[in-house]
Amino acid sequence: MTTSRATSTRYQQQHQRAIAAAASVFAKKGFHGATTQDIANEMGIQQGSLYYYFDSKEAALEEVCLFALRDYLSRMEVLATQPGSITNKLGKAIQSHLASYRTHHEAMKVHNEQRLYLADTRREQLKTLGSRYRELLEQLFSAGVKDGSLNPQLDCRFSARSLIGLCNYWGVMLLRDTRLDIEDIGARCLELTLQGSLPPRIEQHL
Amino acid sequence: MTTSRATSTRYQQQHQRAIAAAASVFAKKGFHGATTQDIANEMGIQQGSLYYYFDSKEAALEEVCLFALRDYLSRMEVLATQPGSITNKLGKAIQSHLASYRTHHEAMKVHNEQRLYLADTRREQLKTLGSRYRELLEQLFSAGVKDGSLNPQLDCRFSARSLIGLCNYWGVMLLRDTRLDIEDIGARCLELTLQGSLPPRIEQHL
Amino acid sequence: MTTSRATSTRYQQQHQRAIAAAASVFAKKGFHGATTQDIANEMGIQQGSLYYYFDSKEAALEEVCLFALRDYLSRMEVLATQPGSITNKLGKAIQSHLASYRTHHEAMKVHNEQRLYLADTRREQLKTLGSRYRELLEQLFSAGVKDGSLNPQLDCRFSARSLIGLCNYWGVMLLRDTRLDIEDIGARCLELTLQGSLPPRIEQHL
């Protein structure tokens, strides 16, 4: 067992705590509105000590965004390869998307709202991961079109992006109002996505 | 005609330019990331002169948000009272919502993303206007349910909010990518909202 | 008469005071040992106000060095074109060099001891001016060799540089010990440079 900084258990634990603290503070105050003092307070350490875990405030933002996006994407990758009907998979994707807002300390919100404040060089990896997510979701719609369970006229790119916009909207609402029920919101989002608002079809595909 | 500050034509013109400049800068850099110097540069005046038009940076944010919301709401009020089918009105509401992103110097984006940085006292009016907008939209859905043109099971509150989330998502995309066509995006948003993604019904209600 | 920042009398006066204050502080504490607070105190303004006159601490160092070198060089340029014997001109060059330590608020000392802490891009102009000074001095020696008043074997480049080293050494001593007499030191430097330390020649060339 090595005890170098990168692999030290103590270091890794504190590093994770630092990311969580930064996520929480950035979510509340925004990147520019938050201070490194805020983050240090949230962690219970001195301001200067924060720099043992982050190279800079901007690096902290990058780490928060990556943390959110990696987990979010990995669940989607798993989901995409599993068996099941398209509508079923879409429902699970929505649930997973919404759940990440509740379980990841606001990191998702930070990613969505603050990532544009990162310098271009820091955003490259995020862009790659984000594109991959959109692609996977788009493929889900495409598969549904191909197997006849979705409308053949569907613009899958538009649909995938709209679903992301919808989930992000409700994800933020979930953070703001903890009384909202994730499963309920998720079910409604799925229904809207599939059925729209018109009166029901005679023959139901759900 | 008096020439006092409030009613001077020159003053009012410059004041409008100041709001537009602030909107543009806040949209690009966020409230905390923007400086009064940035806004002054955008207007072509000195930093100190800005205080002739705004009491403070936060007051500038408030004015930008109010500017966006008032216009946005007023168009909705007009729309609500006019004759026409529900689906038709929904289409016009979507178009109006998206259009405000293109015609109002990013003020809508600022409202959506930065209004939370305002002190509570400054947000009250915004909350009122915002609630009113949501209500009007919700009433549109309710009316559709009542007259049979929408699904009787519809949760109108959820639908109205989802539509707002959807339009805000695409509104930001419209700002970011000027090649996107507003009318096209609007039409697709309406279709998604009404039809969802399932294969078309035998008897079409559009 | 314009009143733009660069040409405003008030601005220029304060700017000059800022350079003098920075020179004094850098001379005493070194570039890295000095704080912007020290400089502001020396000027009697607030620390933040200093940035109205300097872009950065490093820019202040650059200005101090340029200030010293420009004046120092300009006197040498004048001297070089004036009539008189070489030995006479050398004496005047020495006096001028030493005098700049007493009349320029330690800026010369700062140039000699701190200029290496400037980033390369900031040093270019200084290098040009410094080279020019060395050249002029070297030409003085060369002229002396040519007209027979100096030793034909002389390495003029070495001599010029040695004289600079000598004058800088005594210049710093003049700053440190105000009882030392500039003219006396200058005369001795000239004598050493011309005569060395051996017993006098039978036939004197002075």
Next chain:
Amino acid sequence: MTTSRATSTRYQQQHQRAIAAAASVFAKKGFHGATTQDIANEMGIQQGSLYYYFDSKEAALEEVCLFALRDYLSRMEVLATQPGSITNKLGKAIQSHLASYRTHHEAMKVHNEQRLYLADTRREQLKTLGSRYRELLEQLFSAGVKDGSLNPQLDCRFSARSLIGLCNYWGVMLLRDTRLDIEDIGARCLELTLQGSLPPRIEQHL
């Protein structure tokens, strides 16, 4: 043989390496511009470990200066008591002075340029050693005057200090430009000191 800290061979070796590392770093960046991290990096140890060898950063500077000055002085002491002509001894003193710049890891440069940043209490010993060096050199000139090999009018104090200034100037040049030849520079310094720049005497004393 005890193995206590002070006499442990391992400790002494590392201590010497620490002094050399500090000398190198201080020479490059100046005392205030250098960090203890820089010194630790140069040695290949951790920052905290440095405090096993130095009580403080300032103590490190003191040790570097003492290291330089002791060696430099001891060679002069030896030289002073050895037989030979004055001019011969002067030549050796110059060589020794210049050589210390090349062989002692820039410690001499640090002594000359950074010792003023030491607190007064830490500088006392340095002052004593420095004065002793100047004295020895002055005595060399005095002896030359007495035995008739140097100019009877010579101000020996001025000459000794000037020679130190000259050697320090060229010493730094030797560090900066490794292509310069020590013996060549030394010979020219001696010649300048003895002969000056006038045409040669009829009867040469070298």
Next chain:
DNA sequence: AATGAATGAGCATTCATTCAT
């Protein structure tokens, strides 16, 4: 003999705001 973690004071720089003119 050496290290990793943490500290806390200090520093350069930024910036919203004020105000005399």
Next chain:
DNA sequence: TATGAATGAATGCTCATTCAT
């Protein structure tokens, strides 16, 4: 109406130093 000058508080970041292990 507008500006130039100044302020002073805040902030990101650095760094010498300490100490348990």
